[in-house]
Amino acid sequence: MPDALLNIRSVQKSFGAIRVLRDVTLDVAAGEFLTVLGESGSGKTTLLRMVAGFEQPDSGEIAIDGERIDRLPPNRRPVNTVFQHYALFPHLSVFENVAYGLRVSRVPKAEVTQRVEEALELVQMSKFARQPPAQISGGQQQRVALARALVNRPKLLLLDEPLSALDAGLRRQMQTELKSLQRQVGITFVFVTHDQDEAMVMSDRIALLHSGVLEQVSPPREIYRRPHSTYTAQFIGQTNLLRGGVERGAVRCGCLRWASQEPDGPVVYSLRPEDIRLADQAKVAAPRSVRFRGRIERVLFHGSSEVLEVLDADGRTLLVECTGSRDLRGETLFEFSIADAVRVTES
Amino acid sequence: MYGRAYKTAVALPPVAWVAAFLLIPYAFLFCYSFWSVSGQNVVHQWTLANYRELLHNPMYGSVLARSARIAAMVTLLSVLLGFPLAYYISFHCSRRKELLYQLVIIPLWVSYLVRAYAWKTILGSDGVLNSLIEFLHLSREPLGFLLYSPLAVLITLTHIYVAFAFLPIYASLEHIPRNLVEAARDLGASGPRMFWTVVFPLSLPGVIAGGAFAFVLSLGDFLSPLLVGGPSGIMISNIVVSLFGAAFNWPLGAAVSLCLLLGVLGILWVTERLQHRLTFH
Numbered sequence: 001m002p003d004a005l006l007n008i009r010s011v012q013k014s015f016g017a018i019r020v021l022r023d024v025t026l027d028v029a030a031g032e033f034l035t036v037l038g039e040s041g042s043g044k045t046t047l048l049r050m051v052a053g054f055e056q057p058d059s060g061e062i063a064i065d066g067e068r069i070d071r072l073p074p075n076r077r078p079v080n081t082v083f084q085h086y087a088l089f090p091h092l093s094v095f096e097n098v099a100y101g102l103r104v105s106r107v108p109k110a111e112v113t114q115r116v117e118e119a120l121e122l123v124q125m126s127k128f129a130r131q132p133p134a135q136i137s138g139g140q141q142q143r144v145a146l147a148r149a150l151v152n153r154p155k156l157l158l159l160d161e162p163l164s165a166l167d168a169g170l171r172r173q174m175q176t177e178l179k180s181l182q183r184q185v186g187i188t189f190v191f192v193t194h195d196q197d198e199a200m201v202m203s204d205r206i207a208l209l210h211s212g213v214l215e216q217v218s219p220p221r222e223i224y225r226r227p228h229s230t231y232t233a234q235f236i237g238q239t240n241l242l243r244g245g246v247e248r249g250a251v252r253c254g255c256l257r258w259a260s261q262e263p264d265g266p267v268v269y270s271l272r273p274e275d276i277r278l279a280d281q282a283k284v285a286a287p288r289s290v291r292f293r294g295r296i297e298r299v300l301f302h303g304s305s306e307v308l309e310v311l312d313a314d315g316r317t318l319l320v321e322c323t324g325s326r327d328l329r330g331e332t333l334f335e336f337s338i339a340d341a342v343r344v345t346e347s
Numbered sequence: 348m349y350g351r352a353y354k355t356a357v358a359l360p361p362v363a364w365v366a367a368f369l370l371i372p373y374a375f376l377f378c379y380s381f382w383s384v385s386g387q388n389v390v391h392q393w394t395l396a397n398y399r400e401l402l403h404n405p406m407y408g409s410v411l412a413r414s415a416r417i418a419a420m421v422t423l424l425s426v427l428l429g430f431p432l433a434y435y436i437s438f439h440c441s442r443r444k445e446l447l448y449q450l451v452i453i454p455l456w457v458s459y460l461v462r463a464y465a466w467k468t469i470l471g472s473d474g475v476l477n478s479l480i481e482f483l484h485l486s487r488e489p490l491g492f493l494l495y496s497p498l499a500v501l502i503t504l505t506h507i508y509v510a511f512a513f514l515p516i517y518a519s520l521e522h523i524p525r526n527l528v529e530a531a532r533d534l535g536a537s538g539p540r541m542f543w544t545v546v547f548p549l550s551l552p553g554v555i556a557g558g559a560f561a562f563v564l565s566l567g568d569f570l571s572p573l574l575v576g577g578p579s580g581i582m583i584s585n586i587v588v589s590l591f592g593a594a595f596n597w598p599l600g601a602a603v604s605l606c607l608l609l610g611v612l613g614i615l616w617v618t619e620r621l622q623h624r625l626t627f628h
Contacts, residue, residue, distance in 0.1 A: 054529055074532040087530040090627035091548050100544075101534035134627060152534065 005030040005188050006051065006156055011060035013046055013212075020046045022212045024060075028156075033182050033189045035199040038209035039235075044192045047209070048158050051190065052081045064155060075104075080149035081158045085165060086141045088133035094120070094144050095129040101152040119151035120144075122181070139170045146178075150185060159191045163198065175201050196236050200224070208232055215347065229347035233270035238307075240276075240318045242269040242341065254314035258290050258338045268344050273307060273321035275340035279333040291335040294318065296328050310334065373608075379601035389597060397602035407586070407603065414583040417500055418566035424505045425512035425561040426554060433517035433553075434546070438528075448517070455510050463574045466503045470494040470575065495577025503571040508564050512557035519553025520546070552622040559618040563611050583607060 004027035013021040020043045028034045038044040049055040051062060053074030062070040069077050080101070088097050098119055102112045120126045123143035128136055133144065142162060149157055163171045163178075179202045182189050193199055199206045200220045208215040208223065208231075216228045227233035230241055244253030246267055251260045253269065285291050294310035297317070308320040308328060320334060349357075380397055383390045401407050436447045454462065469475045470493040477489040493499060523546060531541040569584030576582065583603065590600030 052529075052533060054532075074529070075535045075537055079533075081530070081533045083526050083530060085524075085526060087524065087526040089527060089530070089545060091625075100531070100536075104535040104540060132627065148534070 003029055005032075005064060006190070007061075007063045007066075008047070008051070009061045009063070011047070011050065011057045011062065013043070013050065013055065013058050020212050021050075021057075024209075024212070024214055026207055026214060026217065028188060028190060030188055031186055033179065033191065033202060033204045034207060035191045035193060035203035035205070036207045036209055037193060037196060037199040037235075039194055041211075042209040043212040044194075044209050045160060048081075048160055048190065048192050051077075051156070052079055052158055053077050078155040079158060080152050080154040080156075081160065082142075082145050082149050082162045084160045084162065086133075086138075086145040086162075088141055088144055088148070090133055092132075093129065094125060094131050094133065094136070097133065097144055098148045098151050100148065105152070115151055116147075119147040122150065122185075123147045138165055139174065142166065142174065146181070150187065154187065156188045156190060159189060161193055162191075164193070164195075171198075178202060200236075206236075208235065210235075210347070226342060227270055227344055229345050230268055230270070231347040233342070233344050238273055238319055238321075240271045240273065241344075242271055243267075244269075254316060255312060256290055256292055258288075258341075260338075262343070268346055269341040270344045271318075271336060271341045273319040274305075276318065276320040276334050276336045278320075278322060278328075279335040281333055285335060286337070288339065289335050289337045291333060293331060293333055295331050299328060376601045376604055379598050380605050382598045384596055384598060387595065397599045400599060401602055401606065407583075410581060410586055411583050411607075413497070413581075414566055417497060417504065417582065418562050420501050421504045421508055421565040422512070422558045422562040424501070425509045426516070426558050428505070429509050429513035429557060430516055430550075430554065433513050433520055434550075437517055437520040438546075451510055451513055451517075459507065459570060462507055463503055463571050466499065466506065466575055467494065470499050470502070494575055495580065497576070497580045499575040499577075500572050500580040500582070503575050504565040504568060507571070508561040511560040511564060515556035515560065516550060516553040519550045519556075523549045548625075549627070551625045555618050555622050555625070559615060563614060566611065567607065 006026075006028040008024055008026040011021055011024045012019070024043075024047060036044045036047060046055055050057055050070070053069070053072060053076075057070055060070075061068055064078060069079075088094075089100065092100070095116055098116045099112050102115060107115070117126065117129075120129055123146055125140060125143050125147060128140060128144075133141055136144070142165075145162070159178075163174050166174060175198055178189075178191075191199075191202065203220055205217060205219050206223050207217040210231050216223055216232050218226070223232065224236050227236060227239075233239045233241065242253040242256060244251060244256070244267060246252075246260055246262045246264050248264070249259060249261070251258050251262070251267060251269075253267075279285070279291050292312055294312040296308050297311050298309040300307040300309070305321050305323045306328075308322065310318045310320050310332075312318055318334075322328075379389070381393050381395070383392065383394050383396055432451065436444060436451070440447055467474070471477070472489045472491060472494070474494070476493060480486050480490065527545050527549070528541060531545045532538075536544065566582075567584050569582065569588055572580045572582040572585050573588075576585075584607075587600050587603050587607070590596045590603065594600075
C-alpha cells in the first residue's frame with residue numbers, strides 16, 4: 001500500500017510452545033479505521049501490544065511512516081493506546097489524567113490547559129475535570145481514556161476492546177460516537193474486538209485473525225458478501241455451508257445441483273440465510289437459480305425477520321431468513337440464486 | 348442469615364479474650380499509674396505524683412527521646428531497605444516471585460532472641476566483624492563501639508523489623524494494576540518518570556503502614572537494647588521493665604507505660620488517617 005501509515009511485515013510471536021502470531025502482514029492506511037477481529041486467543045491483543053511496544057516480535061518488522069519502531073520502547077513510539085479496562089490513574093483527577101502525556105513531553109503549561117480542555121470538550125467530559133476517576137461511570141471513564149490518548153495527537157490510536165466492559169445500549173451509542181470522533185480528528189484507528197457486529201458497524205476494513213493467521217482483510221461489506229474461507233463465512237454473520245463436488249461442469253451438493261465452470265474436485269459454498277427465499281410454486285424458477293423442497297422444522301422469531309430451520313431431502317439443516325410473518329409449516333419450496341452461493345476454501 | 352443467638356455465641360469468645368487479656372490489664376495499669384508505693388506496699392490512694400516525676404526527672408525525657416530517635420532511624424532504614432526489595436520482587440521477578448517472597452518471610456519464623464544473639468556474635472569484640480577487620484589488617488585493635496551501643500540496637504532492630512516494613516509495601520505494590528504502568532509508558536513516560544508519578548504515589552499507603560509497624564514495634568522494644576545496647580543503648584521499655592522489676596515501683600512503671608501507649612495510639616491514628624486519604628479505589 002503506497003500511503004500506508006503502519007506496516008506490519010511477517011511478524012511472528014510465540015509464548016513458550018504456543019505460536020500466537022504466524023507470519024502476519026498488514027498495512028493500515030493513514031486516516032483508516034481498521035478493526036482486528038478475532039476470538040479470544042486469536043492473537044489480536046498480542047498484535048496490538050506489539051504495535052504499542054509492550055511485546056517484542058520474535059521476527060518480522062513493524063514500521064510507522066516507513067520508520068521501524070519494533071525495537072523502540074513504548075514511550076518513544078508515536079502511538080497511544082486506549083486500554084481495555086481504561087487504566088486511568090486513580091490518584092489523579094480527570095484533568096490530570098488527560099494532561100499526563102502532555103506534561104511528560106514538557107508541553108508549556110498554558111498549552112496543556114488549553115489542549116486538555118479541548119480534549120475533554122471533544123468527549124463531553126468538561127464538567128468532570130476535577131473529579132477522580134473512581135467517581136465517574138464506566139462509560140465516562142471510557143471517554144476520559146479516549147481523551148487522554150487523543151490529546152497527544154498520536155499518528156495512530158490503538159484501542160484494545162475498549163467497549164467490552166460497557167452494557168449493550170451504551171456500547172451501541174459509543175460505537176457511533178467513536179466512529180464520528182475518528183472522522184472528526186482524522187487519526188488512524190486500529191481497533192481490536194471479538195464482536196463482529198461492532199467490527200461491521202465501525203470499520204473501514206476488518207482484519208480477521210484466526211489462531212494467529214490473518215484469514216481475510218476486507219471492507220465489512222466485502223468480508224460479509226465475499227468471505228474467502230469457511231471460517232470467515234461462519235464467523236461473520238450466519239451462513240449455510242454447502243459441501244459437495246464439481247463433476248463435468250455441474251456442482252452437486254447432495255440434492256442441490258447447478259451448472260458451473262469450475263474444474264472438477266471437492267467444493268464448499270457459503271449461502272447466507274437471507275439469500276434463500278420461499279419460491280412461488282405457480283411460477284417457473286428464475287434463470288440461474290436453484291429450487292429445492294424442505295420441511296420447516298422450527299421458526300425462530302427475530303422481530304424484523306424470522307429464521308427458519310429447514311430440513312432438506314439430504315437430511316441437512318439449512319437456515320432461511322425471511323421477512324414478513326406468515327404462518328409457515330410443513331413441506332415448502334425454496335429457491336436461491338446461484339450467484340449468491342459463494343465459493344469458499346475449507347479452513 | 349444467622350440467628351441472633353448464633354451471632355452472639357460466635358462473637359463471645361473473642362470479645363471475652365480481648366476483655367480478659369487486654370482491656371482489664373489496661374484498666375489495672377491505668378489505676379496503678381495513679382497510685383504510689385511506700386516501702387514494699389502499693390498505696391491505693393489517688394495521686395498525680397508519678398506523672399509529676401515523669402515531667403520533672405529529665406532522665407525519662409532523654410531516654411524517650413533516644414528511643415524515638417532510634418525508632419525513627421529503624422523506620423527510615425527499614426523502609427529504605429524494604430521498598431527496593433519489595434519493588435524488585437513485585438515488579439521484576441515473574442517466576443521466582445513466590446520463592447523470594449518466602450525467603451523474606453522465613454526469618455520471621457526464627458526466634459527473635461536467636462536473631463538478636465546472632466548480632467551479638469557478629470558485632471562483639473572477638474565477633475565475626477572484628478575478626479574480619481583484624482584479618483584484613485584494617486585496624487590494630489578490635490572496634491569496641493560496634494556492640495553495646497545505640498548503633499548495635501539500630502542494626503539489630505532494623506534487621507528484625509525490615510520484614511514488617513516489607514510486607515505492607517509489597518502488598519500495596521502487588522495491588523497496583525499493571526496496566527497503569529503500561530498506560531504511563533504509553534503516554535510517553537520514561538521508566539523513572541513512570542515510577543515516581545504512578546508506582547510510588549500508589550504505594551504510599553503500604554509505605555506508611557510499613558513505616559508505622561517498624562516505628563511502633565521498635566519504639567517499644569526492650570530485648571535488643573538489653574542484649575546489644577549496653578548502658579548507652581537503653582530504651583524506654585528497659586526503664587519500664589526495671590521499674591516493674593528491680594525498682595519495685597509499679598505505679599511509676601504504669602505511668603511510663605501509659606504515656607508510651609498513648610503516644611503509640613496517636614501515631615497509629617495519624618497513620619491510619621493518612622493511609623485512608625492516600626488509598627484510591
